[in-house]
Amino acid sequence: MGLKTSGSNLRVDGEALWADLMETARFGGTPKGGVKRLTLTAEDRQVRDWFVKTCEELGCTVSCDSMGNLFARRPGLDDSLPPITMGSHLDTQPTGGKFDGILGVLGGLAVLRALREAGHVTRHPIELINWTNEEGSRFTPPMMCSGVFAGIFTEQEVLDKRDRAGLRFGDELEAIGYRGGEVCGQHPIAAYFELHIEQGPILEAEELTIGAVAGVQGMRWYEVTVRGRDAHAGSTPMPLRHDALLASAHMIAALAEVARAHAPAVGTVGLIENRPNSNNVVPGETFFTVDIRHPEDHVVAAMEAAFQERFRAIAETGGVDVEIVPIWDAPAVHFDPACVAMVTDAAREAGFAPRSIVSGPGHDAAYVARVAPTAMIFVPCKDGLSHNEEESITQADAQAGANVLLGAILRADAAF
Amino acid sequence: MGLKTSGSNLRVDGEALWADLMETARFGGTPKGGVKRLTLTAEDRQVRDWFVKTCEELGCTVSCDSMGNLFARRPGLDDSLPPITMGSHLDTQPTGGKFDGILGVLGGLAVLRALREAGHVTRHPIELINWTNEEGSRFTPPMMCSGVFAGIFTEQEVLDKRDRAGLRFGDELEAIGYRGGEVCGQHPIAAYFELHIEQGPILEAEELTIGAVAGVQGMRWYEVTVRGRDAHAGSTPMPLRHDALLASAHMIAALAEVARAHAPAVGTVGLIENRPNSNNVVPGETFFTVDIRHPEDHVVAAMEAAFQERFRAIAETGGVDVEIVPIWDAPAVHFDPACVAMVTDAAREAGFAPRSIVSGPGHDAAYVARVAPTAMIFVPCKDGLSHNEEESITQADAQAGANVLLGAILRADAAF
Structure with a gap:
């Protein structure tokens, strides 16, 4: 039939x-x-x-x-x-x-x-x-x-x-x-x-x-604030800087490494704001978003732990503070x-x-x-x-x- | 007297x-x-x-x-x-x-x-x-x-x-x-x-x-544009990305390395714009400034050659284009x-x-x-x-x- x-x-x-x-x-x-x-x-x-x-x-x-x-x-x-x-x-x-x-x-x-x-x-x-x-x-x-x-x-x-x-x-x-x-x-x-x-x-x-x-995919979003110190780009020797953007650059690179290490995960910094954002001022503060995704929640959790550890180590080395705020968790x-x-x-x-x-x-x-x-x-x-x-x-x-x-x-x- | x-x-x-x-x-x-x-x-x-x-x-x-x-x-x-x-x-x-x-x-x-x-x-x-x-x-x-x-x-x-x-x-x-x-x-x-x-x-x-x-110090300024491709942060696997911000992050880190290698030089990215700057979009384009300084002009010239070579290699690896425009040269x-x-x-x-x-x-x-x-x-x-x-x-x-x-x-x- x-x-x-x-x-x-x-x-x-x-x-x-x-x-x-x-x-x-x-x-x-x-x-x-x-x-x-x-x-x-x-x-x-x-x-x-x-x-x-x-x-x-x-x-x-x-x-x-x-x-x-x-x-x-x-x-x-x-x-x-x-x-x-x-x-x-x-x-x-x-x-x-x-x-x-x-x-x-x-x-x-x-x-x-x-x-x-x-x-x-x-x-x-x-x-x-x-x-x-x-x-x-x-x-x-x-x-x-x-x-x-x-x-x-x-x-x-x-x-x-x-x-x-x-x-x-x-x-x-x-x-x-x-x-x-x-x-x-x-x-x-x-x-x-x-x-x-x-x-x-x-x-x-x-x-x-x-x-x-x-x-x-499971997905988590974070807002990250990096706080260093504004300084004159001409008069501040590299070892005396607290460059929020430079530290953020290392964090962005680290996030990509963490994502690649957990393939097929993805990790993205899609939005960044830099302050004061002037070409001759060492940036004192940045704000950026982190988006991580993987089909399995336990991998997302492992990625979270990994990138946070990397970010904190980079902040320590770079003489800046980092604050990481989770804003969304979609299992x-x-x-x-x-x-x-x-x-x-x-x-x-x-x-x-x-x-x-x-x-x-x-x-x-x-x-x-x-x-x-x-x-x-x-x-x-x-x-x-x-x-x-x-x-x-x-x-x-x-x-x-x-x-x-x-x-x-x-x-x-x-x-x- | x-x-x-x-x-x-x-x-x-x-x-x-x-x-x-x-x-x-x-x-x-x-x-x-x-x-x-x-x-x-x-x-x-x-x-x-x-x-x-x-x-x-x-x-x-x-x-x-x-x-x-x-x-x-x-x-x-x-x-x-x-x-x-x-x-x-x-x-x-x-x-x-x-x-x-x-x-x-x-x-x-x-x-x-x-x-x-x-x-x-x-x-x-x-x-x-x-x-x-x-x-x-x-x-x-x-x-x-x-x-x-x-x-x-x-x-x-x-x-x-x-x-x-x-x-x-x-x-x-x-x-x-x-x-x-x-x-x-x-x-x-x-x-x-x-x-x-x-x-x-x-x-x-x-x-x-x-x-x-x-x-x-001798000083040179540049404007750098990195062009990749906008893509969805959730659906674009890491190997298929052309992430302009990620490539820029590697460039920012490279510039700092070049400056440190030419101490007492300084090298600064003070300004960055990221497009479209949305938390779930892989960035398709960035614009940033580069400021390099050293007391001797020949060192500034060497730094210029070094960072440009690094930037081009990073662009190649990252699947993006980079354009570097000199905008100021103060001997x-x-x-x-x-x-x-x-x-x-x-x-x-x-x-x-x-x-x-x-x-x-x-x-x-x-x-x-x-x-x-x-x-x-x-x-x-x-x-x-x-x-x-x-x-x-x-x-x-x-x-x-x-x-x-x-x-x-x-x-x-x-x-x-």
Whole structure:
């Protein structure tokens, strides 16, 4: 019977998927070919309206929860079963691209279209989700409403967030007409799959098409302040200096060594401020951030110990003080092995060698994984570039990713 | 006869000198105890008016040249001889102290007072000079009007300089009433001595009172741009990065090594800008300055070759491009050995062990040295701190410096 098919005869329509990507890119489209579609703006409302209309045209009913998360539901044979779900986000960075998040939603739409066009009836209902405010650039933090869904944040704290103009999240959500009645987090989910661009260079470098995402790296952030003493660059002999920037330079180099020693870890100083920052003054103080990540939390902890020891030794040698303040600790996420296997199998069936990969960036899937079996699919993006108007993928890779998503959904429908 | 005395019986009045320092600190005095007396402002006019009045009360006649440089002249036995001169500057940094430059002028005033009170008649006229705009913070570059005096800059180019508010140097000089008739540079000088605070930590560290300044270090400045590639801090493996800040960190460390290998050289990165400077983005570009100094020009040249080679190797290893642009080359200045010996002798006579020292900062004396035999005297300042409202010296050191200045002036009067 049809229910037991692997769906190996089903394929998404790559042309239609690409047309959807290009069409939605008009909502907030920028002259440089990017998208500026901040959450809860007029542009966000436009793309949501388009999403609702398009899903309804495909025979779905769309519901909205109290955080504006949208659920487009295609009925299954047994509507008492929790839905097999897929999705991502339609909001973008201020100078974002056409694919980050959007591919996961429109790829899901392509899956719904393929099911409809094949007349394929699933056992579970299938739902496509658009999560509110994944980017976190208008209202911080990121992944805000999948976070409420998973119980990471309370609804009230998020409703009370304000943007830099002082506007309140809850008011802006009401204003665009997407504050729904269903309490966020009460929507049942049997499994969740998210298709996303890699936002990194690995698949491209290895000339591979599909990443089967095993989880999200554990990540810790720190703020480091180095205090030395301002001094005249001409009159202060090297041995008498307390050069905060020179000590920081050694710390930055040490952090990279620590990361390389814990491969595949990454360690980054992305932001630095130097004071007084004058070309003839030996710097008296620096402030910089440290970002360390590794798929396993115990390695992140070991890296933390290692870089802190190195930093303290460098400070001692350099005659400066160092203060290291932990500001964020996001434990590693391990996706559901069964769901990851469904992605892997679906990729192989579609003719791709799946590359096991651990996500560096966070995603809505990282929070959803706390409340439902979850996995992700990555496809390459040009030069690993994302959060950038030049973000670029190929139509073939978009189609491949959506086909793997379809295969995973059908496997989950059979398995759960 | 009196003319042949070494003047070893003459001493400055340290109390009066200190009182002068405290009195002039009122013109532009700040709540934190510093001085804000930018060149050609109302405060500069106030201190100039005070200077003219005080010098005239000591029997001097004051002339002003076309750049506002002031010459207070005490007649000698033979007024056809060019004057033995001393001086410095009365302008300050925006958050300056009470002593940088000012000590050299008021120390000279203390010398004039000592000569007058002792009834000591010199062979040459003795002149005390206040140079206009040594600091260069309102109108750049620094040492502007001793620079015109020495033929480094033309009068017209300096008159046409504008401050950040668009005000023209020439107009502002007229406005405070200190554009004199004598063409700048035509004032004869037999010898020039400048007393100054060290603005560095050496004398304090060695518990010495008098620096006999042998010259000013050669100095070169560069602007360095490192170009890598922005990348996501979470998703970009260490081996695939082109991290401009990490490469810059290695360059900063390398510059310090090059400086230490050429001791007593100094090498400084005082200013750095990092782009995009976001905590989860691998930096794609940095801009920083390099300042290298050594008493001998050939060593500065060797340092330049060494650091450039190191930077290029680091760029190669780090997968980034580096561009190094020379922006300033100030050759080393060697003061007149006879004048330096007069300082050394005067220090010993006054009971101090003179410490031979090479100035890191530039001074008016560095330009005057091009047109007249010149030397400088340094006294310690607390923690080597200068260009800072907390700049601090002791009354005893101020007095010591002025006494050595007096001794040097009398020696020059005998020798030239």
